[in-house]
Amino acid sequence: MNKVFKNADDAIKDIQDGAVIMIGGFGLCGIPENCLTALVKKRTKNLTCVSNNAGVDDFGIGLLLKGRQVKKMVASYVGENAEFERQLLNGELEVELIPQGTLATRCMAAGYGMPAIFTPAGVGTEVAKGKESRVFNGKEYLLEYAIDAGFAFVKAWKGDKLGNLIYKETARNFNPLMAMGGKITIAEVEELVEPGELDPNQVHTPGIYVHRIFQGSHYEKRIEQRTVRPKKS
Amino acid sequence: MNKVFKNADDAIKDIQDGAVIMIGGFGLCGIPENCLTALVKKRTKNLTCVSNNAGVDDFGIGLLLKGRQVKKMVASYVGENAEFERQLLNGELEVELIPQGTLATRCMAAGYGMPAIFTPAGVGTEVAKGKESRVFNGKEYLLEYAIDAGFAFVKAWKGDKLGNLIYKETARNFNPLMAMGGKITIAEVEELVEPGELDPNQVHTPGIYVHRIFQGSHYEKRIEQRTVRPKKS
């Protein structure tokens, strides 16, 4: 079975209005740029996006927001985005905020076939409202359900044609977790290689979690907060 | 803080009678040979060992059994061991059998700070007796608690002096999981290197889970089932 697609347009062509999509990346780091751009071009509407962040005004998921393609955003932090704020305050956009570690673990739970997990995050706060809680060894935990979705977009550094993925540095972040939650996981990679070219000992996401893969292009890799120290002279 | 110990004797010297120890490895593959040998020599008694298997008569955990050092064995499969059988039938040894995936996930849960997990393994069987069960999306799951212990022994291929570990091939198996469950995790490695010599992108167990590390020696790496095909001529 061939998992290799020509490009992002080809890989996402069956995504319909109303789809739920899990999207890897943290801030603008490690986001699936090609898939997002293709989805903007495709003008698919009423999307639910599950992603730690919502991009910035003119990059990442921000582009989907600009095109009014997103109905609901499930995220942990959505700052840095004026258009987001406008749509939210106007009631055009629904938002569900989830603590970052809870979000990460709920996505992972889907990939581990665990229907729910326990986490102390949010106990005693408004996040706990309406949720079941339980005490283990004197500490209170919330029961939180696994998150999966029809599609997941992830970005890796290297991948092989069987879908095995290796991420680079902190661009790993949510990518392996979103990959595990997708019923159809679409991976874009900076370098697509033949099976056997990746060291099987170093694979981060085994190909069984990846259904489509393509060689991405034109990565911008925008930096959100450029912080530097002076050059040593 | 120095995590580096001289050898196994040095690394395990504070383990007392009655200790609970999680031990990595699957069958005889990837077992912490040096730590086990040192523990045999130390003659520590009344141990509870958590390990997928119990070794064979004259190797691995089998050596602890021979020395009557084990009070209780928590495992998923304990065949291949006549001394084990003798002690069990004589009532000298207590055994708790846990499905393999449940065991793996319960150990991992400890490392993820999750007090319990849900798994369908064992539903409707004697494993489910006395356990809480719960239906999610029409499927029944058992509630199983995280497993941690005072000590964990793990074996890695390479490790650095900060405790970062890389395993080799299927010798990874339970090692990263046991490492996560130990309050004091002791890692023995085939090659101990300076910080910076391992690629941080390839670390399997981050050093935060490892409290003591030493360069192992004299690895026998015994093969349990030698299966081969004829050489191509």
Add this chain to the structure above:
Amino acid sequence: MAIDKYQIAQRIAKELKDGYYVNLGIGIPTLVANYIPGGINVTLQSENGLLGMGPFPEEGREDPDLINAGKQTITTLPGSAFFDSALSFGMIRAGKVDLTVLGAMEVSERGDIANWKIPGKMVKGMGGAMDLVASAKNIIVAMMHTNPKGESKLLPECSLPLTGIKCVKKIVSDLAVIEIFNNRFKLLERAPGVSVEEIKSKTAGTLMVEGDIPEMQF
């Protein structure tokens, strides 16, 4: 005539589809790997932590760090991946493995399976069997139709301690291919030359027989 274990494996191999991820248990199931039909790609999962298992190594090339769930020395194929045992059972539990083939001591009409414990005999443990049967989305049992005493292993209810409940989808035995359908055994195929009557007589549970039952093709 009843088929042998190699033919059982060969018949099961016909259930494989291109792109399948497959977990093969110890015994007859392992033999299935030798009969993967041409033109399709199947990836073998070994639950100790490997996707992309290859054949046994050539003599002298055994690697003690590279074994399968049966603790046998193996090799990997290009594009394989190693992972820990929790992720391994995680992908099984999440239904990512398309097909699991297992041996069994008994199977019941409703798809219960017993294959880990005989009361009074030494208990070796369930290993990964309970996880596999509880989690896999498609389970085929490979086994002899009767035990060495000639007693049926296809029962109204299992008499041995269960490994899992309502999980077996299909059985390929030395006599027949049988599907679990509405809490009954439904006869799909006969081994070449084996009569429906013989299969019926060796099946203790209810056997549904509808229309002509074809012989197995290999």
Add this chain to the structure above:
Amino acid sequence: MAIDKYQIAQRIAKELKDGYYVNLGIGIPTLVANYIPGGINVTLQSENGLLGMGPFPEEGREDPDLINAGKQTITTLPGSAFFDSALSFGMIRAGKVDLTVLGAMEVSERGDIANWKIPGKMVKGMGGAMDLVASAKNIIVAMMHTNPKGESKLLPECSLPLTGIKCVKKIVSDLAVIEIFNNRFKLLERAPGVSVEEIKSKTAGTLMVEGDIPEMQF
């Protein structure tokens, strides 16, 4: 005189011990990294997925794939390790991180913290703050003693939506070092030249003062 944010960071740095794994939040907490005492090794964790965070890169050496939880470009130190965000919060939840330093808008006498939401203002989300405060075994809050309006941020009860409950162990402000003890604020140290009276007047919650209160040492 009240100390500045650099001195707050410097005072907090004195809480570090050799071998500590530490998570530093955005703002003043980040500055703590600049004052790690000589002779001890501390490993910085960034919750997006890194242990062994180093300083900002030299100009021109920024790597977009290498950022911290504040989305700033950073470097790694020898012996660092990358992992996914689930394992990152997993090690936090498991209590493997020895110390977490966070900013706060309000802290209550019983150690509740509010630092993510102001009703009526745009809600940006809690990010990892709720996970950190619910999971960390030792939490120090770095903040100004009063808000820009001059109102105390150390309250009998938080008025803002909570981030977590009963979790803060210590507060280092521009005026004082305070411990949460038996559901009260216990004064441990004064900023140099700041009187107990001033601290008392700027602490809305109950302030325990026992014996002589020493000045902070740097």
